Amino acid sequence: MTSSDNSAAAPGADRATAGIVHIGIGAFHRAHQAVYTDVAMQAKGGNWRIIGVSLRSTDIVDALNAQDCAFTVIERHPDGPKALRVTSLSKAIAASRDVAPVLDALADPEIRIVTITVTEKAYGIDRVSGTVQAEHPAVKHDLVNPATPTGLLGILVAGLKRRKQAGIRPFTIVSCDNLPSNGVLLRNGVIDFAKRSDPDLAGWIKDNVSFPSTMVDRITPAATATTLSDARRLTGMDDPAAIETEPFSQWVIEDDFPDGRPAWEEAGAILVHDVEPYELMKLRMLNGSHSLIAYLGQVGDYRYVRDAMANEAFSQLVAQHMENAAATMAPLAGIDFSNYGAELVARFRNPEIAHETRQIAMDGTEKLPQRIFAPACDLPQDSKKIGTFALCFAAWMAVMRQRVNTAPDADAELLNDPRADEIIEALAGYQDAADIYENLAKLPGWMPRQLQDSPFLREAVIERLAMLLSDGADAAIAHEINA
Known part of the structure; x- marks a missing residue:
């Protein structure tokens, strides 16, 4: 658990290079994983900045890129709001405009982790069988058009395929959504998706890719005009990407990261064998x-x-x-x-x-x-x-x-x-x-x-x-x- 009580950016975080791609850069990610990573880099360093990917929205991508991807988190304490300036994001990409930069990022050997916060329905995985939902619009499109994927599974599999072809170790894939055994569910879905077009790739994923499960918790309401005005008042800056959240935060993570990870425990994350x-x-x-x-x-x-x-x-x-x-x-x-x-x-x-x-x-x-x-x-x-x-x-x-x-x-x-x-x-x-x-x-x-x-x-x-x-x-x- 962590509750930030300062308004300073993490020193050095804005000079590090990217080691994480995050898919789904909505308010929750910016209030949660981005903050943990910011604190981890402040405490222990490391090239763990985040390339943020939005599957659908372009507005948040434009807002973030216009301000070097720094943004304000307003914590709503009972005794009044406090502001934290977060600099762990390095750039934002709108996959709906062009998926090529997303796939390029996933193929970069410096990227060692992919974290995910999307809606439950965006997964396109049947909860009971663990197989893909073949009629899910994004799944259906991506199975036919694997080079230009639009959905979560298609993008992950396309990125892994490029790494396999280039002889690059795979990234670790971390679901941070409210799904039971989210790592197991995502692993099953990714392997099944790959199996339908490239059984050899599916076998490589099965043998080499880690999918740690996680539990995340931080109440993060949608931003309002009050959020933006408070950000301006507390920081002296206009910030259209400002968000608000509660002081409480929790992240429980299965510690299975073959190529390393940020020192998230410095921000209060709990690393366990069974989530x-x-x-x-x-x-x-x-x-x-x-x-x-x-x-x-x-x-x-x-x-x-x-x-x-x-x-x-x-x-x-x-x-x-x-x-x-x-x-x-x-x-x-x-x-x-x-x-x-x-x-x-x-x-x-x-x-x-x-x-x-x-x-x-x-x-x-x-x-x-x-x-x-x-x-x-x-x-x-x-x-x-x-x-x-x-x-x-x-x-x-x-x-x-x-x-x-x-x-x-x-x-x-x-x-x-x-x-x-x-x-x-x-x-x-x-x-x-x-x-x-x-x-x-x-x-x-x-x-x-x-x-x-x-x-x-x-x-x-x-x-x-x-x-x-x-x-x-x-x-x-x-x-x-x-x-």
């Missing part, structure tokens, strides 16, 4: 609670997480859900789940963090399986503890129903979910809780059979969904904490 227990803790207690807050918040018109947590009943429900989630996990040495949950509640209550529930609520079909379904499967199906999981699932359904009702012309964009078209079709004409449940629960390939076959869960979700639709979020929350 999975930490990953489960975070996915189930933090991310699962975030989803619960987000969907109930959307139903109950709570714009920000802090607004929801200011409601004592809502806050009590969140603490109850964390306790229920903790019951699904084996003990973790050195970690007290009760203390961890209390720390999460305090973070969620931070009045200086404006984290929109709508932002967290996006892509529910990608997030609920690991945040809600997986832990629910680890509880006895007649357990009272399953109630908060059922409420979260019901709240997601209520939000989808609400958004479809809001858009008479069935605007898929309003749902903000990769399976929006399927959801709209499933809900067509249905307003009753039981019908909504039956149609959304049977979306193919996302709800575990164990839960589909559970009459106890079905009844629990329908009961809570009916209350949400008729009486609203606050009534459902009050009912849950008093059940």
Whole structure:
């Protein structure tokens, strides 16, 4: 864990050369891995600056390059904001404009690590089988056009192919996204993608490329006009790439870097042999609670997480859900789940963090399986503890129903979910809780059979969904904490 409390750039970081390519240079990367790398270079040196790649957006690339890729991180402390100037980025590239500079960077022998923060849906990997989703638009394009890839897997495989052809050791690939066993998942997807066009390359990747798993944590809301004005006030500079975040930060990393790495532990990173227990803790207690807050918040018109947590009943429900989630996990040495949950509640209550529930609520079909379904499967199906999981699932359904009702012309964009078209079709004409449940629960390939076959869960979700639709979020929350 690390909390920066100064506004100085890391001395020497801006003079080092690049050793990392990062794919997905959104706000989270700039608040997290970029800061850890900055601190690591300040403490121990090394040529570990970052070449940032944006798969889609060009605006952030232009903003960063216009200011030599230095940017401001505003930490929202309860006693006021503090600014940190970060200089670990060396340049930014927009892959959507031209992928050639990205592939050139990946082929550079000086690049030893590729880190990744993209959306869950950008991976194009089936979570169950570990194989690529052949109909994923980027996967489909890149399998046919391997020299001009547009998606994550295609770009990684093209970069590895160039290194193999040139006799250069491969880079280590590090997923920093909220996916269970993210290193294993990405390894399986990359190998399967390569196998479909170049089995020899797939074998080389399997034998030579390291994919350490990680767990990341730092609440990073979308930047606003206030973010930019605070950056100007605190640093004296205009910074269109400024971001804001909470003081807390955590990074747990499987220490498997054959060609070295920055001294991230100097910034508080935890290097371990097995990330999975930490990953489960975070996915189930933090991310699962975030989803619960987000969907109930959307139903109950709570714009920000802090607004929801200011409601004592809502806050009590969140603490109850964390306790229920903790019951699904084996003990973790050195970690007290009760203390961890209390720390999460305090973070969620931070009045200086404006984290929109709508932002967290996006892509529910990608997030609920690991945040809600997986832990629910680890509880006895007649357990009272399953109630908060059922409420979260019901709240997601209520939000989808609400958004479809809001858009008479069935605007898929309003749902903000990769399976929006399927959801709209499933809900067509249905307003009753039981019908909504039956149609959304049977979306193919996302709800575990164990839960589909559970009459106890079905009844629990329908009961809570009916209350949400008729009486609203606050009534459902009050009912849950008093059940």
